[in-house]
Amino acid sequence: MTRCAEALVQLLEGYGVEHVFGIPGVHTVELYRGLHGSRLKHISPRHEQGAGFMADGYARASGKPGVCFIITGPGMTNILTAMGQAYADSVPMLVISTCNRREHLRLGHGHLHELPDQRTLVAGVCAFSHTLQHPDQLPEVLARAFALFGCTRPRPVHIEIPLDVLEMSADGLDLRPRPLPAAPAPAPEAIEAAVSLLSHAQRPLILAGGGARRSSETLTLLAERLQAPVALTTNARGLLAPDHPLLLDGVQSSAHGRELFAEADVVLAVGTELGETDYDFFGLGPLAFKAPLIRLDIDPLQVLGVQAAAVGLLGDAEQGLRALLARLPQRQADPAWAGDRVTRVNAVEHAGWSAKQCRLQALLDTVRDALPQPLIVGDSTQPVYQGALGYRAPTPNSWFNAGSGYGTLGYGLPAAIGAKLAQPLRPVVALVGDGGLQFSSAELIAAKEAGAGVTLLLWNNTSYAEIRDYMNAREVPLLGVDILTPDFAALAQSCHVVHHRAGNLAGLRALLGQLGDTREPLMIEVDATTFLAD
Known part of the structure; x- marks a missing residue:
């Protein structure tokens, strides 16, 4: 039976x-x-x-x-x-x-x-x-x-x-998988309405989210056809190449990003909720578009969301982008918009970073550049928050974390294990703080057991530092944020995992350069105080 x-x-x-x-x-x-x-x-x-x-x-x-x-x-x-x-x-x-x-x-x-x-x-x-x-x-x-x-x-x-x-009998059931329908495409008349707006735009802007994460090539071609700057949410990083001239840094929540948005004469939002954790991280208030908004999304509740769309394209992102690309004519680039404006906004973003933020950004860039096409999975931790502003992922689906959306702790290590099992030949880095790791440190031995060779990059500042800074900024007495941390070297040893320490960028780069194709997980502990003072 x-x-x-x-x-x-x-x-x-x-x-x-x-x-x-x-x-x-x-x-x-x-x-x-x-x-x-x-x-x-x-x-x-x-x-x-x-x-x-x-x-x-x-x-x-x-x-x-x-x-x-x-x-x-x-x-x-x-x-x-x-x-x-x-x-x-x-x-x-x-x-x-x-x-x-x-x-x-x-x-x-x-x-x-x-x-x-x-x-x-x-x-x-x-x-x-x-x-x-x-x-x-x-x-x-x-x-x-x-x-x-x-x-x-x-x-x-x-x-x-x-x-x-x-325990019941399933004898006689047809256990063949059923043919699955294809995702729907946006209606032709809606595509034509969007094309009419985009083809006359002088200052188009594209906002892309995780719903477009399987559409990197088509999104890039459409941006180049329109000569439109592109802002990517956390879950969309890597859809444009890191050095693409139309790529904006994570300016969605900044005043200078809002200024750019206000200058656009058409905005195309693809696969994004336009939600708070991607577009209002600093509490400037809800987005207020002056230009007509086109929303391409497979979820009708998003097409008809709080950000009202002048044109709603209900359907699959890839099919919608292809349909737009097929109907849009080539256009002459406006260098003051497509090139110079992007460069200036990104420069303003970088100039506003503190010395600490610059060090955090250097850490992220070092990890990206020292490894071949790394996949970085983050927890809610300080380097990840900086990555929301400045990290340029090398490929799609190679940067995701719990620092936006639901915003849980303890995500980074187990999610990285799952990613490594899916992509065993790629280097996978779990970027986790000492507080977040204590939510799920037991999964380190699960990684060893599963042969999931993740690199656990541990940012150790012996506290819930982001919350501590938040309390300080609001003059709230510190309570519960300065925590006792384990001996992480001993923790790694008890889980049969090799432990290293990196005190500065050069040391981190050297350790990463030694990583080979291994099934063995390892931990690289970075002392935040030493690292930021270097």
């Missing part, structure tokens, strides 16, 4: 899933019966939140959904934060959990891991949640999940399977 749990694994294989992140429990052992002998590689984090962050990093680096197997009750409550981060950043994640037997659901009889209603609990951090009532539903529900990941705004999906259903 083929049990429902075994049928689930066969369907996941059919949809191209290669890794599953999870911690076995008495309520998921049937899922592990299905995993045994399959092509899926199981990765064991040390906490379900780590499983979710690993799946998130895997999805961003691979372009495929990250998949988790989670136990009933505490497993679900533990993974909610990771689902919240993925929800905010539009990351495809499939969370498959168990729940109590159907006859026990919602009765409150005190069964193991019992929750009154798991689906209600997770509703706010997923696109949909479904309770599988019978194995016959499995092919349809999984097909819905994978269709959502590819055809609309990707967000976590939760499927819970009662313990009795897991």
Whole structure:
């Protein structure tokens, strides 16, 4: 007999899933019966939140959904934060959990891991949640999940399977993956309306977000056709080459960036919420465009969002950009806008950085330039915040972090592990502060066990420094921010991981230059006080 749990694994294989992140429990052992002998590689984090962050990093680096197997009750409550981060950043994640037997659901009889209603609990951090009532539903529900990941705004999906259903026979089910529909293209009449605005623009501007992260080549061609400056959000970094003359630094939240926006006569926003953490980081207030706004987004709620669009293009970013490019004529560049203005705005941005910010930027640039096409996964930490202003990623999907959107701590290391499993031949750096690492330091040994050779670059300032600075700026008495930190060298040794220290840029560059193609994780600890004083 083929049990429902075994049928689930066969369907996941059919949809191209290669890794599953999870911690076995008495309520998921049937899922592990299905995993045994399959092509899926199981990765064991040390906490379900780590499983979710690993799946998130895997999805961003691979372009495929990250998949988790989670136990009933505490497993679900533990993974909610990771689902919240993925929800905010539009990351495809499939969370498959168990729940109590159907006859026990919602009765409150005190069964193991019992929750009154798991689906209600997770509703706010997923696109949909479904309770599988019978194995016959499995092919349809999984097909819905994978269709959502590819055809609309990707967000976590939760499927819970009662313990009795897991063990039921799935004999006779068609376990072939269903053909998935293509993502929709914007309507032709909307494209024509956008072309009419863009073709007459003298000072066009492009704002691109994570929804365009698979459209690097087309976005670059369109920017060059329009001679439009391009501002990229955190999740869009790398869509234009680092040295591209139309690329703006992270000026979206600065006064000089707002001035540039105000000068534009048409603004094209592609795959971006135009949200606070990307466009109002310094509290200047909501964006106020003077020019007509064109919004290209696969999410109708964004097309019709608080920033009202003169033209709304509902559909896939790549298809929309191609359609615009095909209809827009070549244009004569205005050097005062397309070149000189970009150069001046970037120069103003750099001139406003403090000595500390310049040192942080030098750290980021050193990591990028010392490694071949590195993928940097960040936590919420000071170097990452500077990267929001000045980091120029070498390629798309090579810079992502938890410093925007949902803004969790503890993300960097497990997400980097997931990214390394997705891209084993690329150098993957987890850029994490000492405070954030203490949220998920147990995942260091999970990296060792999984053969995920991440480089953990630890920014150690022995505090929650960003919050400490925030409290100081508002004259709030310091409390809870100056924390006792572990002996990180001893921590690394206990996890069977090599530990190094870098006291300055030259030392960091030398260490990075020695990295080879290795499956072994390692830690490079940077003493922030020494580094900033050098």
